[in-house]
Amino acid sequence: MDTKDLGFDTINLGHGSGGLMTRDLLDKIIFKTFNNPFINQKHDGAIVKFDGEIAISTDSFVISPIFFKGGNIGEIAVNGTVNDVAMCGAIPKYLSLAFIVEEGLKIDEFIEIVKSVKSAADKSGVKIITGDTKVVERGKGDKIFINTTGLGQVHPKANISTENIKVGDKIIVSGYIAQHGMAIMSQREGLEFESTIVSDTTNVNFLVNDLLDAFGDKIHLFRDPTRGGLASVLSEIASDINRGITITENDLPLEKQVAAACEILGLDPLYVANEGVFITIVEADIADAVVKLMQNDEKGINSTCVGEVTNEHPAKVVMTSSIGGKRIVSPLIGEQLPRIC
Amino acid sequence: MKYLSEYRNLEATKSYLKLIENTITKPWKIMEVCGGQTHGLVKNGIINLLPDKVQMIHGPGCPVCVTPLNLIDKAIELLENDVIVCSFGDMIRVPGSKKSLLETKANGGDLRILYSPLEAVKIAKENPDKEVVFFAVGFETTAPANALSVLHAQKEGVKNYSILVSHVLVPPAMEAILDDKFSNIDAFLGAGHVCAIMGYKEYHPLSEKYKIPIVITGFEPLDLVQGIYMAVHQLEKGIYKVENQYARVVKEEGNKAAIDVIHKVFEIGNREWRGIGEIPNSGYKLTKEFMDFDAELKFGISNIHVPENATCIAGEILKGIKKPHECSEFGKTCTPSNPLGAPMVSSEGACAAYYHFSETTF
Numbered sequence: 001m002d003t004k005d006l007g008f009d010t011i012n013l014g015h016g017s018g019g020l021m022t023r024d025l026l027d028k029i030i031f032k033t034f035n036n037p038f039i040n041q042k043h044d045g046a047i048v049k050f051d052g053e054i055a056i057s058t059d060s061f062v063i064s065p066i067f068f069k070g071g072n073i074g075e076i077a078v079n080g081t082v083n084d085v086a087m088c089g090a091i092p093k094y095l096s097l098a099f100i101v102e103e104g105l106k107i108d109e110f111i112e113i114v115k116s117v118k119s120a121a122d123k124s125g126v127k128i129i130t131g132d133t134k135v136v137e138r139g140k141g142d143k144i145f146i147n148t149t150g151l152g153q154v155h156p157k158a159n160i161s162t163e164n165i166k167v168g169d170k171i172i173v174s175g176y177i178a179q180h181g182m183a184i185m186s187q188r189e190g191l192e193f194e195s196t197i198v199s200d201t202t203n204v205n206f207l208v209n210d211l212l213d214a215f216g217d218k219i220h221l222f223r224d225p226t227r228g229g230l231a232s233v234l235s236e237i238a239s240d241i242n243r244g245i246t247i248t249e250n251d252l253p254l255e256k257q258v259a260a261a262c263e264i265l266g267l268d269p270l271y272v273a274n275e276g277v278f279i280t281i282v283e284a285d286i287a288d289a290v291v292k293l294m295q296n297d298e299k300g301i302n303s304t305c306v307g308e309v310t311n312e313h314p315a316k317v318v319m320t321s322s323i324g325g326k327r328i329v330s331p332l333i334g335e336q337l338p339r340i341c
Numbered sequence: 342m343k344y345l346s347e348y349r350n351l352e353a354t355k356s357y358l359k360l361i362e363n364t365i366t367k368p369w370k371i372m373e374v375c376g377g378q379t380h381g382l383v384k385n386g387i388i389n390l391l392p393d394k395v396q397m398i399h400g401p402g403c404p405v406c407v408t409p410l411n412l413i414d415k416a417i418e419l420l421e422n423d424v425i426v427c428s429f430g431d432m433i434r435v436p437g438s439k440k441s442l443l444e445t446k447a448n449g450g451d452l453r454i455l456y457s458p459l460e461a462v463k464i465a466k467e468n469p470d471k472e473v474v475f476f477a478v479g480f481e482t483t484a485p486a487n488a489l490s491v492l493h494a495q496k497e498g499v500k501n502y503s504i505l506v507s508h509v510l511v512p513p514a515m516e517a518i519l520d521d522k523f524s525n526i527d528a529f530l531g532a533g534h535v536c537a538i539m540g541y542k543e544y545h546p547l548s549e550k551y552k553i554p555i556v557i558t559g560f561e562p563l564d565l566v567q568g569i570y571m572a573v574h575q576l577e578k579g580i581y582k583v584e585n586q587y588a589r590v591v592k593e594e595g596n597k598a599a600i601d602v603i604h605k606v607f608e609i610g611n612r613e614w615r616g617i618g619e620i621p622n623s624g625y626k627l628t629k630e631f632m633d634f635d636a637e638l639k640f641g642i643s644n645i646h647v648p649e650n651a652t653c654i655a656g657e658i659l660k661g662i663k664k665p666h667e668c669s670e671f672g673k674t675c676t677p678s679n680p681l682g683a684p685m686v687s688s689e690g691a692c693a694a695y696y697h698f699s700e701t702t703f
Contacts, residue, residue, distance in 0.1 A: 263345065265456070266688065323354040323562040325386020327698040333677040334434060334443075 011105045016135025025133065029111060033118050038094070038129035046129035048094055053154035055090030057081055060147045066113070069183045070198030074116035076275060077146040079203045080226065082124045085150040086205040087222040087278065089158030089212060092124060096149040097131035102141035113144065124203035126150065155209065157216035162240045164220040169309040170287035171245065174207070174278050174294055175200065175302045176255045177230050178262060181272035186261065193264075197257055202276035207299045211280065214293055221281040224274070228332040231270035233279065234317045235331035245317045247307030247329070271332045281309065348561030349385075357566040358390055361573050368394045369576050370525060371569060372518070372661050374511060375532035376403030376689025377560050383694040385562045395569060398524075398661035399694075401514050402532050404479040405431045405687035406659060407614045410649055412507045413437035415642045416476050419505070420450035424640070425468060427453045427461040428476040429483075435683045438647040458490035458504070465494065465502035474636045477504040482534045484508050484625060485599035488606035491627070491634045503636040506626060509612050511535045512543050513623035519551045523662045528572040531557035533564070533587040538603075540595025544583045552581045559587040606631050615683060616649065616656030653682035658691055665695040672696060 006028055014021040031039060038046040059081050066073040078095065085092040097117060101110065121128055179200040186195045204224075211219055225233040230252075238245045254269055262269045276299065282290050287305055294300030312318075317329040347353075373379055379399045382388050388397055401407055414437045420426045426442065433442040433454065446452040451471075455461060458475045465473035477487040487504060494502040511532055518524050531544060536557045548555045554575035558568030568586040575581060585591055603625070612624025627635045637643045649655075652670055657663040665671050665684070675681040677693055684690035 259345075321385040321562070322349040323351050323385055323387070323390075325388075325390050325562075327384055327386045330697045 006107060009107050010103075011101045011107060011110055011135055012103050013135050013137065016101070016133060022133065029114055030131065030133070033114050034128045036127050036129070038127060039131070044130070046094070048129065048151065050151075050153055052156070055085050055088035055152045055154050056149065057084035057088065058147065058149040059084060060145060062142065062145050063184065064142055065184075065187055066109070066143050068187050068199055071201040072113055072116050073144060073146055074113035075120045076201050077148045078117055078120035078124065078126070079201050079275060081148040081150040082126055082203045082205050083224050083276075083278065085152035086208040087160075087224055088152065088154065089160035089208070089219075089222065090152030090154045091209055092126045092150050092152040092205050094129045094151045095121060095126050097128050098147040099131070099133045100141055100145040100147075101133065101135050102143050103135055103138050105143055110144070120203065124205050155212040158212050158219075159217040160219070160221060162221060162237060164217070165237070165241050165243070165281050165309055167243060167309050167311050168284045169220060169281050170284050170305050171234070171247065171307045171309070172280050172282065172287065172290055172294070172303055172305050173230065173253055174204065174280070174300045175276065176253045176258065177225070177274055177277060178254065178258050178269035178272035180275040181229070182258050182261045184273070185265065185267075193261070195257060195261055197261060200274060200276040202299060204276060204278050204299050207294065207297045208278070210297065211290065211293065215282065215286050215290060218283040218286050219280055219290075220283070222278055224278045226275060227273050229269070229271040229273060230279070231268070231317070231329045232331045235329060237281070238317050239315045241309070242314050244310040244313040244315070245307060246310050246312075246320070247317065248320045249322045251304055251306045253302045253304050267336050270329060271336050284308070345561070348559070348563040350563060354562050354566050357563070357570050361395065361566070361570045362392050364570070364577055365392055365394045365573050366577060368396065369527045369573060370396045370398050371528045371530060371572050372398040372400045372526045373530040373558070373565075374400040374402045374515060375535070375560075376406065376687065376691065377534070378402070378530060378532070378558065378565060379691050380689060380694045380698075381560045381562065381565050383698045387562060387565055388699075391569065395573065398526060399658070399664070399691040400529075400661055401518065401614070401617065401659040402480065402511065402535075403659075403684060403687050403689040403691070404483070404509070405435055406655065406683040406690050407509055407514075407617065408432070408435070408478050408507045408683070409613045409615045410438055410647050411613075411645050412505065413442070414439075414645050414647055415637065416442060416474075416505055417445050418642055418645060419474050419636065419640060420445045420452055422640075423471070425451045425453060425464060425471050425473045426476060427455050427458070427464060427473065429456075429478060430454045431687050431689070432476055432478055434680075435686045436680055458487050459493060462490050462494050462497070462499055462502055465499050466497070469501060472501050472503070475502075475504045476507070478507045480509055480511055480532070480535050481539045481603070482537075484603045484607060485538060485596075488602045491606050491631055492602065494634065495631070503634045503639050504627075505636040508607065508625035509614060510609070510623050510625070512547060513620050514614065514617075515547060517617065517620050517623070518660050519553070521660055521662070524660050526553070526661065528554040528556070528576055530565070530568045530572065531555050531583075533557060533559040533591060536587070536591045536595065538596050538599050540593050541583055541585060541591065542593060548581055548583050554581045555583045557583070557585045557587050557591050559590065614659075616653075616659050618656075650681050655682035655684050658684050665692040666699070668692070
């Protein structure tokens with residue numbers, strides 16, 4: 001796609017009018033990129049077939065900056081929803097894609113984002129089947145917002161529910177935590193610092209599928225600790241099941257550079273956002289096998305068992321610190337704020 | 342990670358805990374001055390690993406917590422009047438008399454969260470038609486950077502930059518606590534980062550006058566248990582002096598370059614401490630030469646005065662007279678998402694430490 005042939009180099013209000021300019025944008029960029037039998041109908045919606053149970057998840061993406069080390073908003077918009085569908089124990093199949101663009105966005109940037117959406121969708125085996133594009137006045141958005149809704153087929157062996165979790169179940173984290181949040185933080189205006197930390201954004205649906213194939217209903221829960229980090233997700237689960245969760249600080253998968261960046265900024269990696277990481281809660285007798293399977297997959301190479309479900313301290317997460325002390329791990333309240341000194 | 346994993350070592354920490362256990366014969370109350378130390382103690386579960394005879398009392402060293410309400414209201418006043426207000430992140434959620442800086446931002450105020458005040462000077466240069474104010478909060482630790490921003494602005498002729506000063510000093514606060522008839526502290530863990538800047542010469546007279554051990558201490562688990570051991574050791578031997586546990590960072594004379602920068606821009610003056618009240622000669626104000634950079638004078642906001650929330654016992658918490666969970670509002674009407682006072686908000690506040698990490702909330 002050569003931007004010279006488009007006849008425009010920025011998105012303007014006309015592109016969201018629903019008229020010829022909108023059609024032009026869709027024809028030249030959207031339909032051309034996604035090119036599949038569903039979207040080629042150029043209809044307001046799409047009709048798809050499913051056998052059995054369907055999992056559905058929706059998410060809006062408002063990340064700033066829109067381009068960051070390790071990815072961009074387009075990639076996150078696909079992987080985020082794909083992973084959310086996978087966390088239901090389902091195989092993601094279709095995605096809707098809706099843009100809210102702030103007028104003035106460079107068309108090159110828009111195209112790069114659309115291309116990333118396409119490439120991320122291909123990698124996770126999902127099709128973009130319907131969508132929407134709106135343009136808002138300058139100052140009323142932050143370059144571009146994306147909403148995606150994902151549909152997936154529930155895995156025949158899956159029985160994912162917090163109700164299945166029992167005392168003794170093991171908690172496994174699929175990879176290094178806090179990578180995404182720190183990658184974004186390192187590029188945020190006013191906080192820039194030199195680092196080679198890249199976002200961990202990726203799709204984990206195939207690994208989830210493999211786990212369900214191998215272990216079926218012995219897997220009790222999947223959850224992706226995106227915003228709010230590992231601490232918030234574990235606290236939510238503990239509170240939902242009214243059981244305690246214990247974790248061990250020394251077992252948390254944390255890359256050195258990320259640990260150092262968190263230390264300097266005064267942030268707790270337990271509360272920093274992740275994108276390509278998930279946790280799974282499984283029956284104790286399969287925990288080792290689960291970790292082994294995950295470690296053999298590129299997406300789970302740094303998997304570790306970090307803790308377990310316990311009868312003690314119901315609804316609370318307690319962490320054993322590196323020096324053997326104990327502390328509560330409470331959910332994130334607002335945004336984590338850099339401290340003074 | 343160099344100097345981190347070493348100071349979070351299980352065996353080394355255990356051996357100091359054992360030493361404390363073997364040394365102690367009587368109950369002692371030790372105050373860690375700095376909020377960073379409080380969090381280190383609670384977050385690593387150290388408080389519960391210590392022998393019962395050691396009682397840790399949490400000190401006033403949380404810069405956000407001691408920033409008076411009227412200064413937050415002043416920053417909000419500026420933010421509501423088209424001034425770009427720059428602040429360290431900690432400060433923005435602390436409630437003023439009616440709202441916080443964060444809420445004011447949501448209503449359209451241009452609030453920027455920064456790590457360095459020098460960034461604020463840059464923002465001022467980039468926005469010549471706007472006024473830019475940095476909310477210069479903190480103890481001696483942040484004073485050099487804040488002073489440097491003023492020197493920088495002066496050198497580059499940046500006229501639309503000023504600072505809202507709320508700088509407080511640690512030694513006068515320690516003295517105020519020792520003079521308070523309700524607090525009975527046996528020893529202090531001195532604030533490591535403050536001493537990295539200022540050194541610890543000024544603590545000798547304090548230790549002499551009140552016959553109290555002061556151990557300048559770091560923030561990692563091993564620092565803390567070693568500092569506590571050194572304090573207990575002095576107490577049990579019946580001696581009192583200033584010792585430096587944090588020698589890898591702190592020198593007796595401090596950081597001369599940083600002190601010089603402070604003295605160029607600031608002079609010592611009286612300061613109001615939130616929850617404690619006015620303490621003579623307990624803070625910094627800009628010297629005459631730099632009065633043009635004083636946001637209070639520049640915008641005529643010196644007269645904003647507001648009363649404190651009557652139910653919040655932040656003063657007693659900051660002086661170590663009460664522990665957070667001894668407050669009747671703790672975890673009930675006062676939580677991090679709906680705080681009555683600053684110690685529940687700040688990442689260095691004792692109430693927040695207890696709320697987030699402490700076993701008292703198990």
